[in-house]
Amino acid sequence: MTTPPTLTHAGAAMHSPDLYALRENFNRERIMLCFNGPISRSLIEEIGNALKNYLAADQALPAAAMDVFAAYIEMTQNIRHYVARRGYAEAETAATVVISRDESGRYIVSAGNLVEAGDGRAVMSRINAIATLDKAALKAAYKEQLRKPRDPALTGGAGLGLLDIARKASEPLQAALIEHGDDRAFFSLRAVI
Amino acid sequence: MKNINVPASQSTPAIQGDWQAGVLKMQGDSYPENAFELFGEIIQWVEDYLAQSADPLRLELQLLYLNTSSIKAMMDIFDLLEDAHVKGRAVSVKWHYDKRNERLAELAEEFKEDCTFSFLIASHE
Numbered sequence: 001m002t003t004p005p006t007l008t009h010a011g012a013a014m015h016s017p018d019l020y021a022l023r024e025n026f027n028r029e030r031i032m033l034c035f036n037g038p039i040s041r042s043l044i045e046e047i048g049n050a051l052k053n054y055l056a057a058d059q060a061l062p063a064a065a066m067d068v069f070a071a072y073i074e075m076t077q078n079i080r081h082y083v084a085r086r087g088y089a090e091a092e093t094a095a096t097v098v099i100s101r102d103e104s105g106r107y108i109v110s111a112g113n114l115v116e117a118g119d120g121r122a123v124m125s126r127i128n129a130i131a132t133l134d135k136a137a138l139k140a141a142y143k144e145q146l147r148k149p150r151d152p153a154l155t156g157g158a159g160l161g162l163l164d165i166a167r168k169a170s171e172p173l174q175a176a177l178i179e180h181g182d183d184r185a186f187f188s189l190r191a192v193i
Numbered sequence: 194m195k196n197i198n199v200p201a202s203q204s205t206p207a208i209q210g211d212w213q214a215g216v217l218k219m220q221g222d223s224y225p226e227n228a229f230e231l232f233g234e235i236i237q238w239v240e241d242y243l244a245q246s247a248d249p250l251r252l253e254l255q256l257l258y259l260n261t262s263s264i265k266a267m268m269d270i271f272d273l274l275e276d277a278h279v280k281g282r283a284v285s286v287k288w289h290y291d292k293r294n295e296r297l298a299e300l301a302e303e304f305k306e307d308c309t310f311s312f313l314i315a316s317h318e
Contacts, residue, residue, distance in 0.1 A: 062293050062296070063294050073258075
């Protein structure tokens with residue numbers, strides 16, 4: 001039988017963020033890695049290295065590990081491409097990235113970022129559209145997208161990267177859009193590998 | 194007539210192009226944010242080689258993880274080879290992969306689907 005936790009303060013009284021509550025949350029969600037803040041090219045690579053190490057320590061099979069890594073890279077690079085296209089300032093290139101596991105041990109890759117509300121709605125409808133596609137249809141959509149000319153003005157993103165993640169996921173992608181009412185919204189994507 | 198010798202980085206493959214031998218080789222992961230910053234030069238090399246030489250061109254690949262940006266760049270290279278092949282030029286690809294990761298073979302197979310030239314996919318331990 002476990003005794004209830006007791007809390008002792010030392011030095012100056014501690015104020016939020018409450019690390020204990022945060023830790024409990026992380027453990028409950030089985031979060032392996034998480035990040036919140038401005039995301040640079042090199043940070044994507046460094047966090048990617050940490051992810052590779054975790055996957056190796058977990059003894060994930062090579063193909064599964066590559067799929068998780070791929071979902072992470074495509075999500076974070078999509079965010080980088082989006083902020084570059086929209087000309088956001090450095091402070092606004094923030095991303096929230098979480099890699100966790102579910103009860104059955106599957107890896108979950110989630111990422112979110114601020115977007116223009118219109119772009120958010122566009123990518124949400126794209127995700128809805130591909131949610132009903134089976135493996136063969138996703139492959140066909142992927143091959144079609146692969147052949148499209150590189151469009152630097154592509155809004156709403158949701159091109160090849162999204163289809164790649166959808167193909168590697170073990171269930172349809174989940175996404176949420178939280179609109180702030182000021183033409184900006186927080187878009188988040190969740191893939192179960 | 195020029196050669197390519199690009200060392201690998203954490204997120205980009207090592208690439209060697211030998212004009213005299215007619216061989217282009219690549220090894221490793223490829224996941225740069227913008228693959229065309231690297232592959233633009235490689236694609237140009239292949240275009241130049243096919244235009245200025247009449248000799249065969251052989252690709253030897255030991256690639257690992259490719260992000261979608263790199264996949265688009267590789268597809269551009271394979272399209273150049275396919276165009277040349279259709280016009281009677283000798284071109285071929287040999288893709289080596291580690292047997293323990295079936296994802297690598299699947300990627301190679303998908304590229305091969307769009308090619309009618311010799312595209313060998315070989316595993317090793």
